[in-house]
Amino acid sequence: MTTFGSVVKHGRGWLPLIGFNALIGSGVTLALPTILGHSVDSIVAGTGYTQWLMAAAGLIALGVVASLIDAFAGAACVAETTAWLRHRLVKQIVHGGPEGTRGFETGDLVTRVSANATDAAQAGPATVTAIAAVAPPAGSLVLLAVIDPWLAAAFFGGVLLVIAVLWTFARRTADVSLAYQETQGRIASLLSESLTGIRTIAAAGTTSREERRILRLLPELHKQGVVTWRILARSGAQAAVVGPLVLVAVLAVGGLQLVAGQITAGELFAASQYAVLGAGLGNLTGVIGEIARARAGVHRAADVLSTETIGYGTLPIPTGPGQLTFDSVSVVAGGNVLLDNVTLDLPGGATVAVVGPTGAGKSIFAAVAARLRDPSIGQVSLDGVPLQAVSRRALRSAVGCAFERPQLVGRTIGEAIEPRAVSPVRTLAAARATHAHDFVSRLPDGYFTSLRKAPMSGGERQRLGLARAWSANRLLVLDDATSSLDTATELQISRTLTEDRHHRTRLIITHRPATAARADLVVWLDHGQVRAVAQHADLWQNSSYREVFG
Numbered sequence: 001m002t003t004f005g006s007v008v009k010h011g012r013g014w015l016p017l018i019g020f021n022a023l024i025g026s027g028v029t030l031a032l033p034t035i036l037g038h039s040v041d042s043i044v045a046g047t048g049y050t051q052w053l054m055a056a057a058g059l060i061a062l063g064v065v066a067s068l069i070d071a072f073a074g075a076a077c078v079a080e081t082t083a084w085l086r087h088r089l090v091k092q093i094v095h096g097g098p099e100g101t102r103g104f105e106t107g108d109l110v111t112r113v114s115a116n117a118t119d120a121a122q123a124g125p126a127t128v129t130a131i132a133a134v135a136p137p138a139g140s141l142v143l144l145a146v147i148d149p150w151l152a153a154a155f156f157g158g159v160l161l162v163i164a165v166l167w168t169f170a171r172r173t174a175d176v177s178l179a180y181q182e183t184q185g186r187i188a189s190l191l192s193e194s195l196t197g198i199r200t201i202a203a204a205g206t207t208s209r210e211e212r213r214i215l216r217l218l219p220e221l222h223k224q225g226v227v228t229w230r231i232l233a234r235s236g237a238q239a240a241v242v243g244p245l246v247l248v249a250v251l252a253v254g255g256l257q258l259v260a261g262q263i264t265a266g267e268l269f270a271a272s273q274y275a276v277l278g279a280g281l282g283n284l285t286g287v288i289g290e291i292a293r294a295r296a297g298v299h300r301a302a303d304v305l306s307t308e309t310i311g312y313g314t315l316p317i318p319t320g321p322g323q324l325t326f327d328s329v330s331v332v333a334g335g336n337v338l339l340d341n342v343t344l345d346l347p348g349g350a351t352v353a354v355v356g357p358t359g360a361g362k363s364i365f366a367a368v369a370a371r372l373r374d375p376s377i378g379q380v381s382l383d384g385v386p387l388q389a390v391s392r393r394a395l396r397s398a399v400g401c402a403f404e405r406p407q408l409v410g411r412t413i414g415e416a417i418e419p420r421a422v423s424p425v426r427t428l429a430a431a432r433a434t435h436a437h438d439f440v441s442r443l444p445d446g447y448f449t450s451l452r453k454a455p456m457s458g459g460e461r462q463r464l465g466l467a468r469a470w471s472a473n474r475l476l477v478l479d480d481a482t483s484s485l486d487t488a489t490e491l492q493i494s495r496t497l498t499e500d501r502h503h504r505t506r507l508i509i510t511h512r513p514a515t516a517a518r519a520d521l522v523v524w525l526d527h528g529q530v531r532a533v534a535q536h537a538d539l540w541q542n543s544s545y546r547e548v549f550g
Ligand SMILES: Nc1ncnc2c1ncn2[C@@H]1O[C@H](COP(=O)(O)OP(=O)(O)OP(=O)(O)O)[C@@H](O)[C@H]1O
Pocket: 102, 333, 334, 336, 338, 356, 357, 358, 359, 360, 361, 362, 363, 364, 365
């Protein structure tokens, strides 16, 4: 579990250095009044004071060096912790598969991984700095008690008031920091949503409305920013009033004790300096604000890190024809039954078309067959092995998926087809089989053309998506993956699929009757249930089946 404590703990390599230097700084701050007090007494007594002034100069130099090392170690700790947190977040998001972070908007996720991770990484240095900042006032209390117990009592009373101010500040600022980060995430989500649909927005001529929609949360962000500054200003003002009170109380008591002959003038001077340190606690608002932002960042990272990831087994898939078995499979999401008790045994090596009206559950069926998501109940097996028991490597080399709108990944066209670039021969074979080779070879750099710079139609993208899935040797799942192809190309690919020499099972989600007609078997889905499993020609006798194709 990711908590504030675990993020602090991660920076433990740097924290001792930060703490040590902060303590040196505190020690210098504590020692300086005493040294200066002695200088005053020496000057008043007319004795040698040079050594005291030299000691003061040495202490100041030590304080400067300590603060430089502290700044360097703090920055290094934040950078390292941010990188660690980002690695974990990205791993979780990617390993969660399509279902893992479904509840998060894309822009919000990006904000959590980018800006909020840096906020969270301040946890360690800010905590150590806060603890170290408490040391001088605590030391002041002890040293004042050594000079005179009444001075310590006056100091303690004043410091309690400063602590009350800081406590209220910490409580108020925590909520508003989280709200601020959440609003930032929502603005980023609206922007990423618009980028996804930018073509539709341009076509509909709603760009101004879209601009307003994205920025409509800005006033909220502004309000949260203003609240933050107000809390900071109010607490700062309170601390500014309460802080000098500590000094006044200590000076008043110290004056009385000096008159009573209980303390010396030098001791009164030192006491006044210690009182200033107590009043200085009020300056902690900055570091408390950092802790509040870090807490909010950790909270938002923990939300992501607590999502589910797909676990894999260790088994290989034994040699077999690609027999796919659904055993009482149900998928329930958001209180809806998306697949309802599906039991099927699809013969290995067959071409199986999955048909049904819109929303029938075809894509859910495909996702479960390819283990892009797990069933809520029941299990899916390939050649007798439950998919959940199979290792990731075995599963992904046995099962390939292609989608209606493939997201191509990689630097070049070649990498988009075969990410590991194991064999150019295999890349070429996949591209030829899916009719991608023709248009790829027309590109200026062929398979080495940058993916970002290659202009592609929907059908060309689909061909690359198909080519990427092609190398799977046991099961090929095509979810509407040829819907943008012209009829002639679709027919050619369909033939290749049917005549495929690999003896793998092909599961083709389709809305086209011609594709269903060419399949060995059709699974007819309706409302998440299997309505029939038969050949297209037989099902065609049923008018409800014909209606599926309009
Ligand atoms: N994660 C989810 N949570 C809740 N409902 C979901 C989820 N995923 C899909 N659904 C719903 O499940 C139903 C089946 O979706 P699915 O995408 O499988 O339909 P489909 O048969 O492929 O439709 P189409 O032919 O239009 O692509 C739909 O009503 C969809 O809204």
